[in-house]
Amino acid sequence: MKRYEPPADWSIQAYKFALDPSDAQVLGLRRNTGAARFAYNHMLRRISAVQAQRAAEASYGVPEADLTPWQGWSLPDLRRTWNEIKQWVAPWWAACSKEAFNTGLANLSAALGNWHAWRTGTRKGRRMGWPRPKRKHARRSARFTTGAIRVDPGYRHVVLPRLGRIRTHESTRKLARRVQAGTAQILSATVSETAGRWCCSFQVAVQRTLGRPTHAPEAGRVVGVDAGVKHLAVLSTGELVPNPKPFNAALQKLGKAQRRAAQRIGPYDPKARRKRTTSNRWQRAQATVTRLHATVATVRADSWHQLTTRLAQQFDTVVAEDLHVAGMLRNRTLARSLTDAAPATLRRHLGCKTRWYSSILHVADRWYPSSKTCSACKTVKLKLSLAERTYHCTTCGLSLDRDVNAARNLADLVRHVDLELPGDATTGRGAYGRPVRPAPAGRAAGRETSRPAHPVNAGRQRTAADRESHFTH
Incomplete structure (x- = not known):
């Protein structure tokens, strides 16, 4: 499916809403965020094992052509490998959205890319070390880019893939009216948990009318x-x-x-x-x-x-x-x-x-x-x-x-x-x-x-x- 590209004159903005999920929906949220963590940690261990195996084989004089095949860390390579092994390493994968696993793989690809860029000198700033496994009690999050992602017309619910219709603590009127008017397009949704509170952040392409507020002072200040x-x-x-x-x-x-x-x-x-x-x-x-x-x-x-x-x-x-x-x-x-x-x-x-x-x-x-x-x-x-x-x-x-x-x-x-x-x-x-x-x-x-x-x-x-x-x- 071709990815949506917003017009050049549109800007990217985030709309964040606090969720009020039921107990069953909380379990679904934790299941999907846990799937993202599992995919991240499993593929990180796999890449580390392949790297150690190749180093051990090279120390014994094994030719380069006969070494263990290298595991690429680009997002397409990680996706391809995960789809091949997920039925054995995660037999419960069908209970979660594919976007949850893609979140962990995308984060791992970005982390390894930053580490490699720092090692080669193409990335400036502080030292970027080898990625560490994600802990179970760390911040939970998962990103959805495809599927049913929308704001309910009643201004009190959001709809997410495999999670369904979830109530919000506050009104979603600001975003819903923009979407209905055609001046906003939802690109993705990210659910996260902070201090026991679940939130949903929408990444939105917005057509903003540039202009000074009516109450602004005179120009030139x-x-x-x-x-x-x-x-x-x-x-x-x-x-x-x-x-x-x-x-x-x-x-x-x-x-x-x-x-x-x-x-x-x-x-x-x-x-x-x-x-x-x-x-x-x-x-x-x-x-x-x-x-x-x-x-x-x-x-x-x-x-x-x-x-x-x-x-x-x-x-x-x-x-x-x-x-x-x-x-x-x-x-x-x-x-x-x-x-x-x-x-x-x-x-x-x-x-x-x-x-x-x-x-x-x-x-x-x-x-x-x-x-x-x-x-x-x-x-x-x-x-x-x-x-x-x-x-x-x-x-x-x-x-x-x-x-x-x-x-x-x-x-x-x-x-x-x-x-x-x-x-x-x-x-x-x-x-x-x-x-x-x-x-x-x-x-x-x-x-x-x-x-x-x-x-x-x-x-x-x-x-x-x-x-x-x-x-x-």
Whole structure:
């Protein structure tokens, strides 16, 4: 069957609904998610065994042509092998949807592909190790791409393959009306369990009408956003967005729940070095810990969604920083607070929502000295420690909160640069630009200052074409 390809002008969006399944439907959900885990683990063990067997045969001098046939890890190869062996390794396979097994095989293919890409140097970033087997009590999920996948016209049920009609906790009216109007097409559905709550997430191709909200201010407004820890974000307008700090608020309850779970009989005994049957009291205590973590994640996500939606609707241009959060987490003093604030979420959310509301997102260079630069006279300080929460300029005498000063510098970064965005971006419809780092006034010895020019380019005047080449859209 030919895969559905949405039109080029449609965007991909997710609609997530909490499910209210019956006891029989919960068993069906667990059966299908367990099938995905089983297929993943079995094929991983098979690939590992084949790899070890080939290495042993090669050590004995067996020719390459006589080695055990290699098991490919592309999705078609995994599917072909699974269909050949499933009647022996999983005689119960007919009780589950074929999409459940395909979920595990697709995840395994992606994991092995990432490992191989890192080994060959084609994938950058942190080290990708050999995939590990999925645990039985880990997060359960399964993805459906074919079959009966739809939203019930009554706005209170969803229909999934082999699971049937499942009631939802909330209305599905937003998605159902789009599907009925022909402006949305459901591509897939993913069921998952988090803290005992089952959810269904639809991947939908949406035809979105680009335009500014009716309540949006006048055009041409620019805002700089400085993400932080003390405040969730500081705007160039002077607004300080409070940080709910959900993990810090739940820390006392979380510590008490974890101590209670540690006193129960869990799945692993450190002294016996073996697995054992878990007690019901441990499972209840562990469920409490999971619910607290889920609440923290939900509060954090809600605070970022509210802020980024408001910024994309009320401003024409939003300027954010390219933060190296992984490097910032190496500071053990700020690691917990940074994880609780999740500052990298700002740019990810704005990247989508600025396209939805016809605004423009610009990402400042990672080494642009927004905190060290004076927003009035543009003088750059040599050093500025984290303890200095107020910026004092020795040149013009400006005294301002350092986060507000950084946000104003981010906003000025776009106001003083002549942007020529190609194509549809000239109308401000969701352009994604990365301005070049301007040379600071004064030579500073900090890491956030501009780097010296290359000897080949030394003394050459910058043209409009050079400025345009530094933008990535």
